[in-house]
Amino acid sequence: MARTTAGGNAAFHNFHNDYAHIDDPNERRRLALAEIDKAPFGWYHVRAVVVAGIGFFTDAYDIFAINLVTSMLGVVFWQTAKSKPGVISTDSDTAIKVATSGGTVLGQVGFGILADIVGRKRMYGLELILIIFATLAQSLSSASPGISVVGLIIFWRVLMGVGIGGDYPLSSIITSEFATTKWRGAMMGAVFAMQGIGQLAAALIALIVTTGFKESLLTAKNAAACDGVCQLAVDKMWRVIIGFGAVPGCIALYYRLTIPETPRYTFDVARDVEKAGEDTKAYIQGKAEGRPDEVRRATIIADSEGRLETPKASWGDFVSHYRQWKFGKVLLGTAGSWFFLDVAFYGLGLNNSIILGAIGYSKGANMYEVFRRNAIGNLILVCAGAIPGYWVTVFTVDTLGRKPIQLMGFTMLTILFVIIGFAYDKLLKHNGALLALYVLAQFFFNFGPNATTFIVPGECFPTRYRSTSHGLSAASGKIGAIIAQVVFGPLRQRGAPPGSTESPWLNHVMEIFALFMLCGLFTTFLIPETKRKTLEELAGEVPGTANYDPGSRSAAYKTNSQQDSGSGEKVV
Secondary structure, three states, X not given: OOOOOOOOOOOOOOHHHXXXXXXXXXXXXXXXXXXXXXXXXXXXXXXXXXXXXXXXXHHHHHHHHHHHHHHHHHHHHOOOOOOOOOOOOHHHHHHHHHHHHHHHHHHHHHXXXXXXXXXXXXXXXXXXXXXXXXXXXXXXXXXXXXXXXXXXXXXXXXXXXXXXXXXXXXXXXXXXXXXXXXXXXXXXXXXXXXXXXXXXXXXXXHHHHHHHOHHHHOOOOOHHHOOOHHHHHHHHHHHHHXXXXXXXXXXXXXXXXXXXXXXXXXXXXXXXXXXXXXXHHHHHOOOOOOOOOHHHHHHHHHHHHOOOOOOOOOHHHXXXXXXOHHHHHHHHHHXXXXXXXXXXXXXXXXXXXXXXXXXXXXXXXXXXXXXXXXXXXXXXXXHHHHHHHHHHHHHHHHHHOHHHHHHHHHHHHHHHHHHHHHOHHHHHOOHHHHHHHHHHHHHHHHOOHHHHHHHHHHOOOOHHHHHXXXXXXXXXXXXXXXXXXXXXXXXXXXXXXXOOOOOOOHHHHHHHHHHHHHHHHHHHOOOOOOOOOOHHHHOOOOOOOOOOOHHHOOHHXXXXXXXXXXXXXXXX
């Protein structure tokens, strides 16, 4: 009989003790995971969502804030430029924004793999430390004779991007593995929806600091004339906006570092029930990790080794698993859908300046009006389409299902981009129509594939490769984002006079995005519907289900079962 452990409270229930009296490790695993799956929604679910959600709030804030800050960097560091003084160069602007996406790809793959190797708990919080450190370092960056401010900001934003990338697989799978089956989609959707709140916060902070430095900003009519007290005010403003991104991360850091290991990782990968119980007790007591009795721990590990059904993670097993089309197509579907989505999702941001101009929020009589209108305009755009879309997904994803929402979203986005692309010139004459289409596109991005591409990869893969697979899918999306910024950004200005900000090819870019949305529609057919299904069923570990994979049982278990059958003993 396994030893019971102390610990457990309303926030994190000690599931290990409930079935500690059962000797068969596979039966204990099945019953304990079933208890998690059918648990009523409670405080510990809310806490898991909040702890993970604050990270996504920080991620979105840091990514969105740079769009508001680059114009300020131009005023501070490009005041002596020969052409367009006070305006950041296009190359520098693109490099700063792409740096984050480049770092994010590294973080998604790196942290995703490491979380499957060393555990979710050991990695969770490290990515937030990296984000906090890099964010503060950015806010303190300045030019010097030996290095440009662009180089410094790019360096720190790459590191920040690595941390942001790590948050994608970790927050998704930790929420998924702690969630009840009935409301798993809503919990994961709520975590992702904090991106909308993060974008809102970035625009709000920009508005607040602009109001705080109103008198100084009123002294300059335009960016070229913003020197002296105006330039000093703008220099303080961008540092405050960027630096504030570290605040929510600091609040969530303690809870991330002390979160317990997920029960699924404990059973399927760590295969160390005794240590997991001690770790749970240590979490309740506020310690970093538990210290079990090593003799008892070794005994239990040795006793369970050949009796556990779940196979050990290895490169050979990874290849063998995904070589099967029914599993390989799912990874292709999640990665492909996320790639096609992010090309258009980030590409639509190319339209922001035009949309802000359409609603009268792109220019101003002085620098105060310019920054104020820019902040308010972005608030309007975020509140009009993005935030409603996120939360409609949260409230419907466990009833409508992930796949129908993603199919509907890609279909609507294909139609919207076709309209915007082929009727672009006419839409420019009717600002209200262009604004309406933009808001609808933002809504169906978030009540559609932007949310579901995050949710599904956290559910449909086996525990031993769940984090790696989610990281690969998310990295595929960020590669799409880089393509949108590096390729389609310059492409939209094809045919424009040198130095012009016009986008004569933007209509054709929108038409290309429609094709990407159509491709995303097709890749959606490769993913399964995960609504109201357990993670083990989706991973092909439940006999009798359509997705069952006999290879999901470990070689050691099969050998022991055959030996027991040969000797006439009953196999449990």
